[in-house]
Amino acid sequence: MDVITASILASISMLITALIIYLIYLSVRSSGGSETGLEPYLCGESANDFKDGISVGGDNLFWGSTLATLRRLYEVLRDEVHTGVLNDWLTYMGIWFSIATIALFIATTASGG
């Protein structure tokens, strides 16, 4: 079997299964009944008590990856690469394209191309 046939068969089986699960869900939900329009669950707090609303800010969402774990990487990128000096930018792009070229060379050699 070729890759196209395999992709089509895999997609069809995925969609058939998904459709069956969704239909089961719809039939069960309509028979069980549901309550709609409830306020978000905030452990007993009222949404009106929050001055800025109950949405979560972008800084908080990415805190784990940007500030806590990859802080040093971002500092290097900000302070040493994006300094605003053209030569720094050229050096950065030169290094980046070199790495990409080496990766491409390894990939083409590995695939026998």
Next chain:
Amino acid sequence: MVFDSYYSFIHSYYSFRWLAMNVFELITYLFSVLIYPGLTFLVVLGLLTQWYIRKLVGRMQNRIGPKYVGFMGIAQPFADIIKLMFVKKELSFRHGLRSFLVIFISLGMGALASAMLFTPISPYLIRAPYDVILFIYLMLWTTIALALIGLSLSNPFTIVGSSRFLTQVLFTEPAIVMSVLAAVIVLSKDSEIPFSIYSSLAKYSIGPMSTLVIALSLISYIIATIAKSMLKPFDIPEAETELAGGIFAELSGPALALTIVIHYTELAFLNLIAVLLFLGGPYPLSYGDPLGALIITTKYVILLTAITSIRASTGRIRIEQALTAILKYPLTLSTLSLIIAMLMHIKLIL
């Protein structure tokens, strides 16, 4: 005249045979997708996996664990799901996209059932050159589904849970993908179908360097599986005491049942793939052997016991500690194993 009737008889015979063969193939395909090793098998395996984890963690923490429904409480997860599906009401919160999240859970389950067709335990086989890419693509769907559960609700707890899950996945998915790729590169070497999951799983005898690659990939894959399945110590996305359940905070009724099912089905699927890909499946027997299933089950339970022991004996770590741990161990090991596998492929290392 005689010739014409003979010809039409032969023609109708071959048409019937062609139709019968295609109908048989279609029935095998549907059976594989919906019954074994597809949807039904995966759901049952996932719920049995949940029972085993709950029971073992209970015993390790000096508790009884599931007890009342069935022998040693083995039917407890099934009873929980039936109760949530048919008895409990589903609560719908303002600004929530309920149908959206259920569609993605269904697609995630469908992707797992579809991915099982690539393994040799399936009666209907999908095998093609480079199908490992397709397999990895199908494996990623459950991650998307779980992340979208939190993002489709307007609750800050679920959104923070999803953002933590996505942050964790940013580091675990490359580890899982590189481990699988490294193993497939090494195992599908010299096979008729290159980079195919089937040819990788059906191979048993490998050299010492390949064994090193498989061992490194296995360690990386197991740690990444624990993190991807949000088991302790990597359960910060669903931290009950801090985020009231995180991703799962606002779910109830049938939607919660489907979420529990996809959560444990994914764990069962990842564990089963580890057994088939890294631990040789039914080795020293073959896939056709009736006792092979017993060996696969034994390996599955041993691996699950190792994962459960880690889950029971560790405490929750913070998100940045989790990310640092994933960067240090699974990501480094899987990168190393992939580099060795690629060097072996271009014959720089024998």
